[in-house]
Amino acid sequence: MAETLTEDIKFIVFQLKEKEYAIPVNKVNSIEKIEHITRVPGLTPYVKGVINLRGVVTPIIDLRLRFGLDEIKYTESTRVIIISFDDMEVGLIVDAANDVIDVNMNSIEPQPEVVGVEEAEYISGVAKIDKRLLILLDLEKILNRDEIRSDSKIEG
Amino acid sequence: MELNQYLEVFIEESKEHLQSCNERLLDLEKNPEDINIVNDIFRSAHTLKGMSATMGYEDLASLTHQMENVLDAIRNHKLSVTPEILDVVFQAVDDLEAMVFSIADGGDGKRNVTEVVEKLKLIEKGESPLQVQSQAEAAATTTAAESTTSTFKSEYDEFEYTVLEQSKEQGFEAYEITIALREDCLLKAARVYMVFEVLEKVGEVIKSTPPVDQLEEEQFDQEFTVSIVSKENQEDLKKIIMKVSEVEKVEINAISLGDIRNKQETTEASSEEESKKTVEATTNSDVPVETEQKKQTSTTKQASNKTIRVNIERLDILLNLFEELVIDRGRLEQISNDLKNQELHETVERMSRITGDLQNIILNMRMVPVETVFNRFPRMVRQLARDLGKKVNLEIIGAETELDRTVIDEIGDPLVHLIRNALDHGLETPDVRKANGKHEEGTVVLKAFHSGNHVFIEIDDDGAGIKKQKVLEKAIKNGIINEQTASTLTDKEVFELIFASGFSTADKISDVSGRGVGLDVVKNTIESLGGAISIESREGKGSTFSIQLPLTLSIISVMLVEIEKEKFAVPLSSIIETAIVKKDEILNAHNQKVIDFRGKVVPLLFLKDIFQVPSQEEEDEFYSVVIVRKGDKMAGLIVDSFIGQQEVVLKSLGNYLTNVFAISGATILGDGQVALIVDCNALIK
Numbered sequence: 069m070a071e072t073l074t075e076d077i078k079f080i081v082f083q084l085k086e087k088e089y090a091i092p093v094n095k096v097n098s099i100e101k102i103e104h105i106t107r108v109p110g111l112t113p114y115v116k117g118v119i120n121l122r123g124v125v126t127p128i129i130d131l132r133l134r135f136g137l138d139e140i141k142y143t144e145s146t147r148v149i150i151i152s153f154d155d156m157e158v159g160l161i162v163d164a165a166n167d168v169i170d171v172n173m174n175s176i177e178p179q180p181e182v183v184g185v186e187e188a189e190y191i192s193g194v195a196k197i198d199k200r201l202l203i204l205l206d207l208e209k210i211l212n213r214d215e216i217r218s219d220s221k222i223e224g
Numbered sequence: 225m226e227l228n229q230y231l232e233v234f235i236e237e238s239k240e241h242l243q244s245c246n247e248r249l250l251d252l253e254k255n256p257e258d259i260n261i262v263n264d265i266f267r268s269a270h271t272l273k274g275m276s277a278t279m280g281y282e283d284l285a286s287l288t289h290q291m292e293n294v295l296d297a298i299r300n301h302k303l304s305v306t307p308e309i310l311d312v313v314f315q316a317v318d319d320l321e322a323m324v325f326s327i328a329d330g331g332d333g334k335r336n337v338t339e340v341v342e343k344l345k346l347i348e349k350g351e352s353p354l355q356v357q358s359q360a361e362a363a364a365t366t367t368a369a370e371s372t373t374s375t376f377k378s379e380y381d382e383f384e385y386t387v388l389e390q391s392k393e394q395g396f397e398a399y400e401i402t403i404a405l406r407e408d409c410l411l412k413a414a415r416v417y418m419v420f421e422v423l424e425k426v427g428e429v430i431k432s433t434p435p436v437d438q439l440e441e442e443q444f445d446q447e448f449t450v451s452i453v454s455k456e457n458q459e460d461l462k463k464i465i466m467k468v469s470e471v472e473k474v475e476i477n478a479i480s481l482g483d484i485r486n487k488q489e490t491t492e493a494s495s496e497e498e499s500k501k502t503v504e505a506t507t508n509s510d511v512p513v514e515t516e517q518k519k520q521t522s523t524t525k526q527a528s529n530k531t532i533r534v535n536i537e538r539l540d541i542l543l544n545l546f547e548e549l550v551i552d553r554g555r556l557e558q559i560s561n562d563l564k565n566q567e568l569h570e571t572v573e574r575m576s577r578i579t580g581d582l583q584n585i586i587l588n589m590r591m592v593p594v595e596t597v598f599n600r601f602p603r604m605v606r607q608l609a610r611d612l613g614k615k616v617n618l619e620i621i622g623a624e625t626e627l628d629r630t631v632i633d634e635i636g637d638p639l640v641h642l643i644r645n646a647l648d649h650g651l652e653t654p655d656v657r658k659a660n661g662k663h664e665e666g667t668v669v670l671k672a673f674h675s676g677n678h679v680f681i682e683i684d685d686d687g688a689g690i691k692k693q694k695v696l697e698k699a700i701k702n703g704i705i706n707e708q709t710a711s712t713l714t715d716k717e718v719f720e721l722i723f724a725s726g727f728s729t730a731d732k733i734s735d736v737s738g739r740g741v742g743l744d745v746v747k748n749t750i751e752s753l754g755g756a757i758s759i760e761s762r763e764g765k766g767s768t769f770s771i772q773l774p775l776t777l778s779i780i781s782v783m784l785v786e787i788e789k790e791k792f793a794v795p796l797s798s799i800i801e802t803a804i805v806k807k808d809e810i811l812n813a814h815n816q817k818v819i820d821f822r823g824k825v826v827p828l829l830f831l832k833d834i835f836q837v838p839s840q841e842e843e844d845e846f847y848s849v850v851i852v853r854k855g856d857k858m859a860g861l862i863v864d865s866f867i868g869q870q871e872v873v874l875k876s877l878g879n880y881l882t883n884v885f886a887i888s889g890a891t892i893l894g895d896g897q898v899a900l901i902v903d904c905n906a907l908i909k
Binding site: 103106109110111115119120124126127155156157158 | 545892
């Protein structure tokens with residue numbers, strides 16, 4: 069990732085259970101409203117299935133489930149953030165996404181040593197902007213594919 | 225680099241020229257006396273040399289040059305064609321091919337070719353009694369051909385020159401006729417045609433500038449030039465042409481061969497050679513003129529069948545965009561059905577029809593004749609036959625059969641493998657064949673043809689066939705089957721065994737084939753393409769490998785089924801039929817529910833359980849069953865209801881989701897939703 073740079077980088081900010089998370093804007097293809105998801109059998113629960121994204125079949129991950137949070141009903145503000153990473157195109161379901169913020173790379177700190185939170189392992193750092201605390205996500209870990217397979221083996 | 229934009233064209237054309245070299249060399253091997261073939265090869269090589277020199281690929285140019293020298297010696301009857309010479313020339317073509325491919329892959333096209341160059345030089349010297357002279361001559365003619373600048377409007381290559389020369393010796397006069405059409409002439413192509421017609425009545429048209437195909441498309445201003453050999457005199461010719469209406473002016477110049485020669489800066493020695501060549505060639509001098517005429521007609525045919533090169537990626541993008549259009553069309557159809565507006569309904573219906581036609585066109589654009597795969601085989605078979613010491617005649621039938629580009633790309637390797645097998649294991653050596661009362665030369669037939677929604681490719685040899693007993697022994701020895709099952713197998717099942725991995729029946733392992741890795745790979749590749757392979761064989765008579773392939777991979781016919789609220793697509797190619805069975809018809813056998821289907825016991829698979837479809841337990845009195853097959857095995861998939869048959873566009877689930885159990889892909893339905901495609905092969909063990 070681009071932590072070594074000292075300039076401003078734009079981040080997409082989204083909400084997940086009252087916390088704010090951020091993904092670099094250059095990894096984000098688009099932000100979509102939630103539509104019909106086709107379930108794909110035999111996968112770990114956080115992979116909700118696939119959607120038709122303008123003719124491309126795109127897998128969808130529910131970030132709440134991915135982080136071990138409780139699932140909620142999708143609302144009007146629920147969004148799917150389509151990211152592309154390492155040749156993969158994947159949609160992330162989040163509670164809401166409505167902000168783009170410039171983050172100076174100097175203001176990013178490594179993740180604080182917190183105990184026991186499952187989401188901690190998917191965090192690459194935190195950034196403090198004014199009074200907001202943004203949690204920067206490590207996409208590589210979120211999209212780790214070994215887990216889908218091993219999970220699915222346990223399941224089925 | 226400015227040359228970059230031509231690189232792609234250069235690569236494509238080089239490949240074409242090399243391919244034609246290969247093909248003509250094989251022809252030459254069959255008819256070593258035919259100088260026309262040598263001329264063809266020479267021309268291909270010459271063009272290649274010119275192109276590669278322009279593009280700055282020196283190694284390529286120098287090797288082609290050396291090859292040209294040998295070819296030149298052959299056509300000047302200084303060398304006679306022997307298999308040894310051809311071997312070296314083939315080797316040179318191989319090297320050239322390797323260089324072109326290296327360029328195509330972004331390399332510099334450099335390669336160590338000294339060995340081949342040495343061999344070519346040796347051939348040139350060793351076989352030719354006029355060694356020094358021949359080399360000088362060869363060098364002279366090649367440089368000469370390159371630097372043709374003449375006061376004539378047309379330039380003549382070596383071949384055309386020869387034709388001119390021979391005609392002169394037979395008492396024909398050669399003329400260069402410049403014809404100007406009237407400025408207000410409307411149908412220029414028609415006038416050109418008429419001019420050619422009258423000219424062909426009085427003589428032979430050798431060349432035209434611009435070329436015939438351009439003339440036919442009216443790609444010239446008012447003037448064009450035709451070179452002709454004829455017995456008529458200048459005045460008569462002029463009168464004849466002026467009879468064609470709308471011809472403004474006719475200018476006729478007699479062509480003197482000396483002039484052309486001088487322009488080509490040829491040395492004394494070479495013209496001696498040249499005249500010697502003509503003396504030898506005049507005996508059958510009618511032949512080249514005839515072929516020239518044939519060439520003319522063939523260019524005319526090509527002109528009506530114009531093509532452009534399009535990057536396959538662009539076609540994929542086009543197909544993708546079109547798929548989106550199809551999805552929107554589906555939505556529109558739904559809306560118009562709901563609104564019941566007559567006008568809207570008609571418009572949507574019209575649009576549906578047009579998009580249907582569009583779909584056919586786009587899919588057809590991706591179709592490529594299997595020729596592109598087949599044309600490398602004659603070469604391979606020749607080499608193999610020599611290596612194995614066998615005599616083989618390869619027949620290719622149906623090379624024009626078209627297949628989707630993606631299938632074409634995949635099918636090459638399996639076919640190579642099967643042909644190698646046919647040659648190595650199938651065909652016997654000449655003496656064995658003789659002893660068995662067969663013709664010394666074995667025949668391998670490679671045949672492609674359409675049938676329904678499939679393309680079949682068959683590889684048929686008249687060799688020894690598969691020895692059933694040997695296969696069985698081997699399979700038992702390798703632990704693929706046990707002796708008990710061995711006795712119950714049918715012929716077909718026995719042949720199927722050779723597709724099992726770790727199997728090889730050849731007594732001696734050769735480097736051609738026979739390591740036992742392979743046929744299972746062949747089978748897997750073909751099945752992953754949605755195809756199937758089967759064998760027929762009769763001991764002592766030969767065997768036939770038959771490959772069945774889908775026409776296209778991007779659009780498949782499926783049966784849509786519903787399980788609760790979820791829709792799944794089952795490929796029609798694996799469906800035998802659908803049935804509704806009563807609950808009490810289901811039997812239990814070893815914890816497995818089965819039905820009796822037309823006298824066969826078919827195990828049932830509850831898709832609801834396999835795909836973990838969330839459902840309310842609600843037992844039906846009747847089950848909807850889709851009977852599917854994999855090879856000879858069958859299974860019944862239990863679904864909630866059948867929706868119907870549909871053509872769908874096959875899509876992958878993306879790079880994130882790979883290896884999902886029993887799902888081979890997805891498709892987008894008319895309502896914009898994604899339906900998963902069931903992989904029946906994974907469901908049947």
